[in-house]
Amino acid sequence: MLALAVSLKFQRMQKVDNPELIYLGRSRLHRNRANLIQTLHTVAALADIGVKTRLYLPPWHKTVTPQQRCEEMGISNTPDIRGVQLLHRRWPTSLFPRFYKRQLRKARAVFVRSPELSLGLGAQGISHHFEVHTLQPMHQKGMLDTIIDYHRRRLIGCLIPISQSAAAALVAAGADETRIHVSPSGVDLRRFEELPDLEPERLARPRIIYLGRISRDRGLQILTHLAASGSGEVRLVGDCEDRLTELPNLHHQPAVPHREVASLYAESELVVLPYQQSLSTADAMSPMKLFEAMAAGRVIVASDIPPIREILEHGRNALLAPPEDPAAWEAAIKTLMHNHRLAGKLAQQARQDAAAYSWTNRAAGIARAIGLRN
Structure with missing residues (x-):
């Protein structure tokens, strides 16, 4: 409960600005993994083209700062990155959408790349877009049917697979192919x-x-x-x-x-x-x-x-x-x-x-x- 209280206090301390896009991630800033690298480059590029974007991540160790991590990746302009306890994997994925529902609904768009977060948002009735990086684990964990259901009900507006192969598999599973955008990874x-x-x-x-x-x-x-x-x-x-x-x-x-x-x-x-x-x-x-x-x-x-x-x-x-x-x-x-x-x-x-x-x-x-x- 202490961590929950800290998270809610952190939320009240945030500026009352309204980003166009809220991006939710589960990568830890102090872990130099491919999913973090891709997330930071994508968010920074969205900001560079004028999309006012805020990235929420789980809390990170004090050994690194957002600016340091971005500099390591060659990102010159550090995007708006905020740490939130409720995105830590120790908490159920339904808690962040529940306590941040007002902020999420103010944004023009909400974006995730985690199937667990997508399910948490859908359970709270929050519309969002889901970037799909892997299908096999979703099959194995019994998530895919619910993801497809949310997509057809428009709780998931756009499915964004990173390959055509994944897009074809999503359509075969029942996704609406008119709301699928294939977006491969990128390079600086x-x-x-x-x-x-x-x-x-x-x-x-x-x-x-x-x-x-x-x-x-x-x-x-x-x-x-x-x-x-x-x-x-x-x-x-x-x-x-x-x-x-x-x-x-x-x-x-x-x-x-x-x-x-x-x-x-x-x-x-x-x-x-x-x-x-x-x-x-x-x-x-x-x-x-x-x-x-x-x-x-x-x-x-x-x-x-x-x-x-x-x-x-x-x-x-x-x-x-x-x-x-x-x-x-x-x-x-x-x-x-x-x-x-x-x-x-x-x-x-x-x-x-x-x-x-x-x-x-x-x-x-x-x-x-x-x-x-x-």
Whole structure:
């Protein structure tokens, strides 16, 4: 009850301004995770295009401030971010909508990316828009039917999946396809435009990089095979969930602040994205690292799965390989090692294609979809 009292006191202390858009998140500001990075970039971009946006997050540790975290991500203008106890996972998701109902109804739009928060808002009769990042957990937890019901009843105005694959699955489950807006992840193009173009001749002995959480469902077996086969120097950057095999060509380092990602790509020629079908988000994903690799102008070899095929075309802007076939990945790398002209063409096309996926473009599309901009 103490935390509840603190939350209500915090609410009374807020300024009485009326944002156009209230964005509710469950990411902790002190945890440098992909969902936080995407949320902050999207909210900052919405503010940059003139949508007055307020972001509510769970409370965060005093070791970090919103300004510090935004600076780490290359966000120059810190958006309106407020911490609220009732968004902490220890509390039922119905409490925040219940106690903040008046503020939520004053806003022109309410936006969430958590299915639990969407259900909490719907239970309180609060209309909102829901950004869909994964379908499998919603199926497993029995949430999807209620989400679809809220959508058809317009308690959820717009469903915003991050891939066409997810959109098709939502329509198949009964969603109204006229109120679905597909919005892939984005990239801060400014942070990558200074990177030099790929030097294809360096692919004779490529520096291969993978960034992100390292696990079997993200292709650890592919990564270790590439190192063991002598395909190049394989560098893994991120938290590792499994014990790594000690190999001369395999190097691991912990996750780095997001602002350092561009420099890591500058020190590499080839990016691998070996997502497996067993990954819980494989049916709906739109990984930021994909768009960052494209913007960096590096050669990409990625898993041949539906959400990835929406962005990458084999032989045009990347090479695609069967997720669970190490030999096919090795063959793709060796093709690039011996065909520098192809490698240069793929990297150049990927960089050109990345221009469509700026955070500003993403924010503008969302603002139009939810009725805040024409």
